[in-house]
Amino acid sequence: MAREVVVGVTDGRRLFRLLWASFTAMVLFPLGPLAHAATLPVDSVDMLYHRYDGGGMVIDGPVLLARKSVGPQVSVSGQYYVDMVSAASVDVLATASAYKEERTEYTLGVDYLYDRAIMSLGFTNSSENDYEANTLYFTVSQEFFGGMSTLTLGYAGGWDEVGKRGNDSFSEDADRRNFQLGLSQVLTRNMLVGLDLEVVTDEGFLQNPYRQNRYLDPNDATAFLYQPERYPETRTSTAVAARAIYHLPYRASIRGEYRYFTDTWGIQAHTVQLGYVHGLNQHWSLEGSVRYYRQSEADFYSDLFLYENSQNHLARDKEMSAFSGTTLATGAVYEWKQTSLPGIKRLQFSLLLDWLNFDYDNFRDVTASGNYLPGEEPLYSFDALVTRASLILEY
Amino acid sequence: MIPGWASVMFKTTAIMPLLVALMLSATAGCSSIEPWVKPYERDRLADPIMSLSRHGKADSYMNHVYQSRESARGAEGGAGGGCGCN
Numbered sequence: 001m002a003r004e005v006v007v008g009v010t011d012g013r014r015l016f017r018l019l020w021a022s023f024t025a026m027v028l029f030p031l032g033p034l035a036h037a038a039t040l041p042v043d044s045v046d047m048l049y050h051r052y053d054g055g056g057m058v059i060d061g062p063v064l065l066a067r068k069s070v071g072p073q074v075s076v077s078g079q080y081y082v083d084m085v086s087a088a089s090v091d092v093l094a095t096a097s098a099y100k101e102e103r104t105e106y107t108l109g110v111d112y113l114y115d116r117a118i119m120s121l122g123f124t125n126s127s128e129n130d131y132e133a134n135t136l137y138f139t140v141s142q143e144f145f146g147g148m149s150t151l152t153l154g155y156a157g158g159w160d161e162v163g164k165r166g167n168d169s170f171s172e173d174a175d176r177r178n179f180q181l182g183l184s185q186v187l188t189r190n191m192l193v194g195l196d197l198e199v200v201t202d203e204g205f206l207q208n209p210y211r212q213n214r215y216l217d218p219n220d221a222t223a224f225l226y227q228p229e230r231y232p233e234t235r236t237s238t239a240v241a242a243r244a245i246y247h248l249p250y251r252a253s254i255r256g257e258y259r260y261f262t263d264t265w266g267i268q269a270h271t272v273q274l275g276y277v278h279g280l281n282q283h284w285s286l287e288g289s290v291r292y293y294r295q296s297e298a299d300f301y302s303d304l305f306l307y308e309n310s311q312n313h314l315a316r317d318k319e320m321s322a323f324s325g326t327t328l329a330t331g332a333v334y335e336w337k338q339t340s341l342p343g344i345k346r347l348q349f350s351l352l353l354d355w356l357n358f359d360y361d362n363f364r365d366v367t368a369s370g371n372y373l374p375g376e377e378p379l380y381s382f383d384a385l386v387t388r389a390s391l392i393l394e395y
Numbered sequence: 396m397i398p399g400w401a402s403v404m405f406k407t408t409a410i411m412p413l414l415v416a417l418m419l420s421a422t423a424g425c426s427s428i429e430p431w432v433k434p435y436e437r438d439r440l441a442d443p444i445m446s447l448s449r450h451g452k453a454d455s456y457m458n459h460v461y462q463s464r465e466s467a468r469g470a471e472g473g474a475g476g477g478c479g480c481n
Binding site for chain 1: 431444447450451461464466467470
């Protein structure tokens with residue numbers, strides 16, 4: 001830095017440019033994505049309407065997040081989130097009737113800035129008529145190396161209570177621990193990379209109490225019967241991800257992401273995502289992305305078991321089967337910095353559409369019309385449209 | 396010293412910037428090597444189009460959508476906070 005100052009003194013225009021660039025960096029960099037930790041989140045209100053429609057399910061509702069700093073070192077936040085569910089999926093229709101329910105979630109959080117580190121503590125309560133979830137999380141982010149590196153350590157503990165509609169005496173526990181490690185790194189003035197590792201352990205009642213698996217009827221080979229799901233009572237999963245984002249020579253960015261997942265139930269999964277954001281002008285930008293996901297089945301999964309209780313653990317959840325999923329996403333974003341709205345420093349409105357498609361390798365659609373022998377029904381697939389309308393106001 | 400060690404090191408120059416970055420992250424404060432991207436060179440990185448999560452809650456909502464329909468979970472970026480849901 002001393003050398004730059006000396007050079008600057010001998011060249012007034014260069015000094016001006018240097019000071020201007022430094023000022024710009026100081027003003028803009030706190031808004032940066034991966035590359036900073038030592039800045040509290042800005043005061044903002046984040047409003048989202050979300051809607052998921054597909055596979056017989058319609059889920060929509062609002063999310064409202066408000067954040068406010070309290071002095072120079074503390075920021076507090078509160079969040080309200082609602083899922084209104086109308087469910088008539090293939091799992092529901094196979095063994096039960098369509099239903100409606102509502103899930104409400106509240107989160108309170110506090111962030112504390114100390115030197116170049118931010119410590120975050122928060123609590124979430126999620127409540128629906130047959131499921132109660134409480135989560136406590138703690139995260140530390142430390143900036144290193146002149147702000148080029150940020151290391152994040154996170155822990156979350158979850159304590160869930162599983163109920164069952166129509167059976168008031170049914171109550172089971174499921175506990176969860178998340179351990180997170182993240183590193184983000186500025187590689188060049190145009191490129192950021194991130195590495196993430198997360199280990200999750202579960203213990204308790206880990207299956208869906210409504211879902212059932214099927215087995216061949218011993219008295220009639222053209223029919224099948226249902227029995228309750230039975231999952232192991234523990235599960236540990238590991239996910240590692242690498243992502244990078246690169247600023248093109250014009251105002252646009254490309255990003256890529258890969259995640260590998262494995263767990264003690266025998267499931268392995270790969271996720272690949274590529275995205276592009278194009279700045280049209282100072283206000284508008286357009287974006288698009290494609291995502292591909294593939295997983296193998298759990299060790300104890302079968303679409304059709306040969307006889308009742310044929311093994312210790314039994315699953316026919318389609319989420320436990322082998323399948324692939326593709327997402328095509330698009331969106332438009334309007335951003336207004338230094339708005340003339342009273343009290344609003346920055347506004348961002350986003351309209352985002354995601355089309356999801358899932359194709360199952362060994363989960364069959366028992367609700368398909370026609371006379372099929374057990375195990376010969378058509379393979380299941382479905383698609384869904386996710387709509388998100390988001391408004392972020394920074395004040 | 397292993398014979399040819401220097402030439403092996405030379406061949407690894409393609410991945411050296413990343414390795415150096417990782418090592419420096421672990422040993423920050425002990426190294427004399429300075430950050431090579433100065434704060435005043437980070438204006439492009441600060442552009443919101445360079446954010447992996449510029450949509451705020453709308454991004455974490457998609458993680459929730461995928462966690463409900465896929466077995467994979469975790470390492471979605473933006474560490475911190477559990478889902479609080481199943």
